[in-house]
Amino acid sequence: METAILQVFRYDPEKDQAPYYKEYEVPVEGTLLNALLYIKDNLDSTLTFRAFCRSEVCGSCSVKVNGKTKLACKTPMKELVETWKGKPLRIEPLNHMKVIKDLVVDIDKPIEKMKTLIPWLVPDPRVVPTDPMHESIIYPEEMEAYKDQIHCMLCFSCYSACEAVADNDRYRGPFAFSKAYRFQVDRRDIETAKEKRIRYAISGGLWSCVQCQKCIYVCPKGVKPAEDIQNLRGQAVKKGFTDKPGARKLKHFVDWIYATGQINRLYLPEEVYGNKEAREKLTKAYTEMGVEVWEVPKPTKGLMKFRDIYLEILSKEDKALDLDFSHVRKIDRMVSEIFKADICTIVDRTHEEGRSSKGLISKLKGLLGGK
Amino acid sequence: MVELDYDIVIVGGGGAGLYAALWAAENTILKVAVITKVYPTRSHTGAAEGGINAVLTHSVGDSPEAHAYDTVKGSDFLADQDAVDIMCKMGAAVIYDIAHRGVPFSRRPDGRIAQRPFGGASFPRTCYAADKTGFYILQTLYEQCLKNNVTFFNEWFLLSIIHNGEKIEGITVWDIRNGGVHLIKTKAVILATGGHARVYWNRTSNALGNTGDGTAAALRAGLPLKDMEFIQFHPTGLAKTGILVTEGARGEGGYLRNKDGERFMKRYAPEKMELAPRDIVARAIQTEIDEGRGCGPNGDYICLDLTHLGEEKINERLPQTREHAILYEGVDPVKEPIPIAPTAHYSMGGIDADKLGRTPIKGLYAAGECACISVHGANRLGGNSLLDVLVYGRLTALEAVKYADEASETKPSAAKAKDDEKRILELMEASGKEKLADLRKELGNTMMKHFGVFREEKTMKEGLEKLMEIRERAKHVKVYDTSKKFNTDLVTVLEFLNLVDLAPTIAIPAIERKESRGAHARKDYPKRDDKNFLKHSVVKLKDDGSYELSWKPVTITKFPPEERKY
Ligand SMILES: Cc1cc2nc3c(=O)[nH]c(=O)nc-3n(C[C@H](O)[C@H](O)[C@H](O)COP(=O)(O)OP(=O)(O)OC[C@H]3O[C@@H](n4cnc5c(N)ncnc54)[C@H](O)[C@@H]3O)c2cc1C
Numbered sequence: 001m002e003t004a005i006l007q008v009f010r011y012d013p014e015k016d017q018a019p020y021y022k023e024y025e026v027p028v029e030g031t032l033l034n035a036l037l038y039i040k041d042n043l044d045s046t047l048t049f050r051a052f053c054r055s056e057v058c059g060s061c062s063v064k065v066n067g068k069t070k071l072a073c074k075t076p077m078k079e080l081v082e083t084w085k086g087k088p089l090r091i092e093p094l095n096h097m098k099v100i101k102d103l104v105v106d107i108d109k110p111i112e113k114m115k116t117l118i119p120w121l122v123p124d125p126r127v128v129p130t131d132p133m134h135e136s137i138i139y140p141e142e143m144e145a146y147k148d149q150i151h152c153m154l155c156f157s158c159y160s161a162c163e164a165v166a167d168n169d170r171y172r173g174p175f176a177f178s179k180a181y182r183f184q185v186d187r188r189d190i191e192t193a194k195e196k197r198i199r200y201a202i203s204g205g206l207w208s209c210v211q212c213q214k215c216i217y218v219c220p221k222g223v224k225p226a227e228d229i230q231n232l233r234g235q236a237v238k239k240g241f242t243d244k245p246g247a248r249k250l251k252h253f254v255d256w257i258y259a260t261g262q263i264n265r266l267y268l269p270e271e272v273y274g275n276k277e278a279r280e281k282l283t284k285a286y287t288e289m290g291v292e293v294w295e296v297p298k299p300t301k302g303l304m305k306f307r308d309i310y311l312e313i314l315s316k317e318d319k320a321l322d323l324d325f326s327h328v329r330k331i332d333r334m335v336s337e338i339f340k341a342d343i344c345t346i347v348d349r350t351h352e353e354g355r356s357s358k359g360l361i362s363k364l365k366g367l368l369g370g371k
Numbered sequence: 372m373v374e375l376d377y378d379i380v381i382v383g384g385g386g387a388g389l390y391a392a393l394w395a396a397e398n399t400i401l402k403v404a405v406i407t408k409v410y411p412t413r414s415h416t417g418a419a420e421g422g423i424n425a426v427l428t429h430s431v432g433d434s435p436e437a438h439a440y441d442t443v444k445g446s447d448f449l450a451d452q453d454a455v456d457i458m459c460k461m462g463a464a465v466i467y468d469i470a471h472r473g474v475p476f477s478r479r480p481d482g483r484i485a486q487r488p489f490g491g492a493s494f495p496r497t498c499y500a501a502d503k504t505g506f507y508i509l510q511t512l513y514e515q516c517l518k519n520n521v522t523f524f525n526e527w528f529l530l531s532i533i534h535n536g537e538k539i540e541g542i543t544v545w546d547i548r549n550g551g552v553h554l555i556k557t558k559a560v561i562l563a564t565g566g567h568a569r570v571y572w573n574r575t576s577n578a579l580g581n582t583g584d585g586t587a588a589a590l591r592a593g594l595p596l597k598d599m600e601f602i603q604f605h606p607t608g609l610a611k612t613g614i615l616v617t618e619g620a621r622g623e624g625g626y627l628r629n630k631d632g633e634r635f636m637k638r639y640a641p642e643k644m645e646l647a648p649r650d651i652v653a654r655a656i657q658t659e660i661d662e663g664r665g666c667g668p669n670g671d672y673i674c675l676d677l678t679h680l681g682e683e684k685i686n687e688r689l690p691q692t693r694e695h696a697i698l699y700e701g702v703d704p705v706k707e708p709i710p711i712a713p714t715a716h717y718s719m720g721g722i723d724a725d726k727l728g729r730t731p732i733k734g735l736y737a738a739g740e741c742a743c744i745s746v747h748g749a750n751r752l753g754g755n756s757l758l759d760v761l762v763y764g765r766l767t768a769l770e771a772v773k774y775a776d777e778a779s780e781t782k783p784s785a786a787k788a789k790d791d792e793k794r795i796l797e798l799m800e801a802s803g804k805e806k807l808a809d810l811r812k813e814l815g816n817t818m819m820k821h822f823g824v825f826r827e828e829k830t831m832k833e834g835l836e837k838l839m840e841i842r843e844r845a846k847h848v849k850v851y852d853t854s855k856k857f858n859t860d861l862v863t864v865l866e867f868l869n870l871v872d873l874a875p876t877i878a879i880p881a882i883e884r885k886e887s888r889g890a891h892a893r894k895d896y897p898k899r900d901d902k903n904f905l906k907h908s909v910v911k912l913k914d915d916g917s918y919e920l921s922w923k924p925v926t927i928t929k930f931p932p933e934e935r936k937y
Pocket residue numbers: 382383384385386387388406407408409410411414415416417418419420421422423424504505527528529530563564565566576577578581583584585615716717738739740741753754755756757758760
């Protein structure tokens with residue numbers, strides 16, 4: 001029978017000074033969970049891990065294999081042996097949670113964190129009947145909005161893999177945002193709850209996610225937390241929660257691009273981080289570097305048409321409300337002051353000069369991922 | 372030892388336990404706690420795929436009476452009809468309630484909850500949420516419990532039930548995470564600890580921990596267990612692991628073949644073929660295996676052939692089946708037939724409880740698969756278990772609230788907790804002459820061989836002897852892990868000992884029930900015998916450790932027994 005070597009992380013805080021690895025020879029048959037059960041039944045009954053359903057629905061058995069997060073009952077031994085070309089397989093507990101014993105980690109903290117995001121339905125009495133014998137009507141199409149999020153089985157694989165959790169202990173965790181987002185897009189959930197969820201999401205680190213996409217990659221159930229986080233951010237901006245650097249950055253991008261066709265590298269630090277001296281320092285630094293600096297870029301011929309196209313793109317993505325027109329008007333006023341004319345006149349003038357706006361639009365398309 | 376004080380303690384965080392917790396939390400200011408050996412969302416309810424039966428307001432032509440009739444007929448007339456009546460009438464109310472709380476039931480184009488046909492039902496009345504009904508119900512109930520700030524003691528293991536012969540006083544538990552026996556003083560207890568099909572260790576569709584802990588604790592506390600001989604076998608479990616292959620595989624046109632490649636169902640159900648009711652298919656498969664027409668080197672399985680469906684259809688309609696066959700059986704159904712055999716799936720029997728979930732001890736209730744109300748009688752219809760789980764979770768919660776509101780403080784003695792502590796220490800000091808994994812396998816094999824799909828006096832009697840012998844030998848099973856924290860070695864041994872205590876409660880009435888009814892199929896008594904056996908079996912454990920069998924009448928209201936024909 002073909003066998004493989006598992007190097008299993010062992011640590012009993014009661015007895016061991018430090019963690020160590022113990023080697024076991026197991027048959028290459030069935031799943032990694034079978035191998036762990038084989039050890040427990042035949043080689044060493046003190047090995048400690050969680051497992052229950054053995055058929056990938058309960059979320060108990062996530063571990064790391066040579067650093068990669070895996071659901072043990074969904075991972076064939078054969079595949080592991082082939083991937084790692086017969087090298088020993090190092091089995092370790094998930095990251096970012098305290099080890100209770102061997103492969104068992106403390107999952108209370110991520111659950112508590114999730115709880116702060118109101119991960120439950122708060123029914124809107126105008127939509128959900130209070131009479132228990134009345135059915136609430138939900139069209140199949142509506143359920144598309146949360147069809148992936150509802151698969152989360154709280155296995156904490158994504159929590160273990162997440163960069164933001166590593167950086168920031170307050171960060172609620174990918175799955176928690178997905179659980180929250182599921183109700184943000186449910187028509188039955190009351191508006192006030194949605195508002196609160198956003199507020200709590202922001203204080204729970206919504207803008208700390210670095211969009212590394214690892215959560216999507218490791219989720220055994222096809223949940224896509226990174227996408228849900230982006231959507232939550234969109235909702236946050238739409239609801240006017242813009243006093244976080246991440247939100248302000250997004251606002252800066254959207255508004256400046258609309259107003260002038262490009263982001264403004266001089267104003268970015270000020271608008272995002274409130275750093276008032278940055279503009280002056282940067283201007284000096286750019287000049288020393290020999291880079292051309294401008295307070296605001298000179299509007300070009302196609303700007304008005306460009307704005308239409310940009311708005312159309314935003315609308316298609318349902319992001320038109322992200323645009324803050326009062327901010328745009330402020331930028332317009334700056335432009336007018338600097339170029340000593342109102343924005344339309346400037347555009348007309350550049351039109352006469354016969355410049356093209358083509359470059360601008362293609363740049364914009366590139367920025368938005370070719371959409 | 373820590374002492375805790377609650378008004379209502381719910382043991383179990385599956386569908387029944389969580390729904391009970393929710394209804395208790397919303398209807399009382401009493402102190403309520405849930406004790407569960409695994410985190411609630413990991414309970415076995417999450418594995419239920421098919422759906423949940425209920426007659427809804429838009430189920431045209433259907434009625435709770437029709438549902439009740441189907442249930443009673445399916446039970447082979449052993450169900451108590453007053454209880455069935457309650458359950459079927461509450462169907463719509465519980466479905467709407469959980470839908471309002473967020474369970475994403477699949478919907479018809481007009482936005483109403485969709486229903487599909489299921490075995491043994493005269494109308495399409497099975498509500499479903501894609502193919503993960505139980506999973507979504509469990510997640511939603513957990514969310515709602517968090518919303519209501521329910522107190523959870525996760526990874527705590529029920530050891531013993533304490534009562535004074537009349538009233539419940541408390542329970543003892545083992546705190547898995549930190550180690551240590553705790554005494555919980557309480558006025559009311561709801562047991563919702565799930566089924567015990569793991570007694571067929573290597574041939575079951577159940578989770579590793581469905582070991583009937585609550586049922587065994589009740590038995591040891593002197594409570595009666597009812598109809599334990601009835602275990603439902605699902606015809607298609609993967610040969611190596613017993614993991615379920617959904618009925619959908621046959622529904623989509625899969626063939627069952629024996630070693631000669633013959634579609635043998637034509638000899639058992641010429642019209643319905645592979646689509647005959649569960650128990651008939653299970654018996655047909657077992658007969659083929661028993662008569663030497665099984666496949667494989669040991670002739671111990673049958674082939675479920677999907678190859679003719681083609682890769683595209685398999686991927687589209689049966690993706691989970693393909694994934695599981697590859698993962699757990701090492702067989703790709705696109706290229707080869709899947710080895711399958713009947714697998715122990717559901718425990719009809721359990722803690723004896725009445726139509727409101729009350730046990731003979733005041734303040735002690737049972738709900739869900741660990742209970743025998745009995746709404747399933749000798750055979751449960753697919754989709755009726757989740758309904759039972761919710762209806763009785765809710766009813767027992769309301770009963771418990773009513774009772775605990777008025778009950779006086781209890782004074783459980785600490786003796787039981789001391790005993791439990793001693794018992795655990797003894798397990799760590801046992802001789803170790805017997806090996807857990809081997810003995811457990813032997814228990815499973817004995818159950819399958821002697822109390823499996825078919826039963827017969829002679830083999831059953833031999834089987835019972837073996838079970839008693841295993842019970843003796845189990846005393847030598849040792850817990851090697853001596854640490855306090857997260858001692859899974861200890862937990863698995865405790866679970867095993869529960870199975871060992873329960874096995875004879877299945878065997879004894881199975882031998883004495885000299886008829887065939889529902890899931891209890893006897894070769895030597897192939898017919899149902901209403902004259903002598905239209906009654907519930909009741910097993911108790913006596914102080915000297917022996918088992919005592921008695922019988923109890925069935926409640927018949929509307930539907931007089933008739934032959935069960937489909
Ligand atoms: C594969 C499969 C598919 C199924 N499909 C369907 C279906 O489609 N429709 C249907 O109606 N039924 C179905 N069933 C049956 C149904 O799922 C179960 O009967 C039902 O979920 C049982 O729910 P429960 O709440 O009683 O127990 P469980 O969900 O098993 O929960 C038991 C709880 O008790 C706790 N517990 C157990 N022992 C202890 C202890 N010693 N101390 C503390 N806590 C303890 C556990 O932690 C758990 O939380 C299916 C069953 C299986 C196996």
